[in-house]
Amino acid sequence: MIVFIDDKKINTKGGTILEIAKKNKIDIPALCNHSDLKPGSSCRVCIVEVNKKLVPACSTQVCPGMKIITDSPKIRKVRKINLELLFSQHREECSDCVWNGECSLLELAEKYKVKINRFDDRKKDYPVYQFGNVIQFDSSKCIDCRNCVEVCHQQGVDFLEVKEKGSLFQVVPSKTKDCIYCGQCLIHCPAGAFEAVGEFEDIEKPLKQKNKVVVFQFAPALRSSIGEEFGMSYGSLVTGKIVAGLKKLGVDKIFDTCVGADFTTSSEALEVVERIKKNKNLPVLTSCCPSWVKFLEQRYPKLIPNISTTRSPQVILGSLIKTYWAKENNIDPKNIYSVSIMPCIAKKFEIIRPENNVFGLQPVDCVLTTREFARLLMKHKIDLKKLKSAKMDNMFSDPSGAGVIYGATGGVMESAFRTAYEKLTNTKLKNVEFKQVRGMQGVKEAEVKVCNKVRKIAVINGLGLAKEFLNTKKLKDYTCIEVMACPGGCIGGGGQPVPTDAEIREKRALTLYAVDKKKKIRKAHENPIVKKIYKEYLTDKLAHEVLHTSYSKKGRGSVKKL
């Protein structure tokens, strides 16, 4: 059909005014709209004119011949007033905000000459809530768009709710349900009302560890996303630049979490093989995603025996650092301060799970998110974009391709499959690429013929879909199920740069697959360091301590008002 936007003739198959304007590079300011969510149409800033009536562009579908005006004195006026009203409920705290530099509110304020203090802040006395040791929600910044409530619902969690207090509705944490710390609220909040605990007050902590050996590891997803914080294009690969940045900060013990992932894969594949042989505790449920694990422990304790007991990549690498690496380098593990940079905020919770301790020590002492690490570099005036790539040179610096794709949905399954297939069949895989489980679809299912038996596997991209899957499917039919709580997997995690949306996630993921494709070694169990440590170090007892963890039925985490 043909529509006209500001007299520009546009041929389109349909969609909302906002979508079509975007595709045609026509600017309509949109604040609460996020492509992951159904239009809530609440902020009323994307107002345009159709047939002399003002309508929101985000939720108005075009029809043939529609004439849309995106700018006029009246349109500008109502946008300005609505922005002033939005500012009247948003306490500004810009220097410490996850949107710093990318804030749509401020950008629009400037464009529409908004008096941001035209009305006094009605929420100045609203509380800050803290969920566990992971998320802070400063309700005095909330602009009531309810994206957080919507995405929390989409995640199947329903922890954030709208409750009427006095005569006004507020977003509040549930009194009965629990947060799983995925951080999708943070990613989808246009007002910066959510942040990780410590973001950004505590980012210098790792550099202030006097008398300790400070080691850093960084996750697969980081290498295709952190460039965005420095103005690089989506999906830019910056592995070497991350290393160079860390070196500039004075860190010289730099490890790649992807190597941890190779250990996770090897161990998890063995678990799969063993459970298939014993036909016990199938399907195996992946355990790399701490939000998913927390969700199961609280809401589906019956499935605890099915969760893989293998530690997640950051925890496994942290454990190896404080055992094998410490021993090899004659360092007292108590003197190691182990830091990991993660695309995830739930990883802050994962490291304090006592079940993850190794010989009584936390395997990782501090987690920085992608955003936090970027801010740390900026504070030290290090521009990642301008850095020359540097190399890591130690035992945990060279991952297989399988370890790298861990950052994307389906990556864990594909990696585990490459290894488990070979272990089960005693043959070499000719084609290691397992494309059925790649991509951004919600639920990916595949059938694999292993030793004359067809086995069903499923990869679930997003926790809400996982909940639906658990409630509706016959789990017994499956051998292995991968779940990542965040859409797109870790590359869409709660610790990642904002904005994050479907298009951006896809670019970040493709970069990881490109890295894998170029690698000579693409199977975790063929990584020399994995082979070496399994052979030389990991006796049964040690393997249990270093590679495995345990789970149990859990109650709610803490929710407090600060």
Place this chain on the structure above:
Amino acid sequence: MNILSELKKYQLLGRSGSCFPTAVKWEIVRKAKGKKYIICNCSEGEPKNYKDKYILENYPEVVVEGIKTALKFFNNSSAFIYLKKEYYNQFSSKLRKLTKGLDIKIVKKKGGYLGGEETVICQALEDKRLEPRVKPPYPVQSGLFECPTLINNAETFYCIGRISKGEYKKTRFYTITGDIKNKGVFELPEKYTVKQILKKTNNYPDFDFFVQSGGGAMGEILLPKELNKKVQGIGCIVVFNSKTDPFALMKQWSQFFLAENCDKCTPCREGIYRIDKMLDSKKLDKQTLNDLFLVLKETSLCPLGANAYRPFETLIKKIIK
């Protein structure tokens, strides 16, 4: 009898306050395929208005007749009578008797004033969060359980009941209240002006007065010289003695809207909050008020916000000046 052409002939407009042509809704739902739902909305929530209650009390059989007509007209359809709590307690047993053997469920309303908004009713019947859905799709396209859904007010079904029996006399129900003696609900010709209604019911004041016409919260303020027009909205007329404190009156409205709106869209949530605060200070800043009225009227998500500005604007303009 072809009910649709009758609805067109009488140009019946919905009696919920929106005055939407009933025949248009019926036609859209009829053309849709698959399961259809019919909802009789008796959630009357605007202050000072109780004409649906009056109808349920006096003519429940006519309302049920209207719903029966709809059930017959739309194949593969089921109906609900959606009653606000007080009406549910009073009328549900009687309605159950009248609807025995019919595919009509009697349901108690959830939530407050906004619980009567048509998409919120769908949310409530689906056991979902009580907040309005973004339109389109309109309920006639995709309403309850994503099926085409006809939602008409109790009085609209009363009219349909009358039409189907050939007894419709182009009347409507007016609630008349305020500083008058003869308060109540009156069935009078729909073409009557406010003045005619007040005179006919013996309520035309002999003191200085103004009226709020249309609804006890959303109605517009009219001066005695402006009464030669029909009543808008839900057909409610409130008469005020000129000595009425306009600030106290506006505060009543702002408190009502503040309590009953859903706080979803910016202009209604924040705009009404600011009007309410301004009334406390008793200092009316005309520029700010005009800005707030503009965004309420032009950019609100639902009719509540889009109409909430009207009583304030007309009272300030005509009474406070």
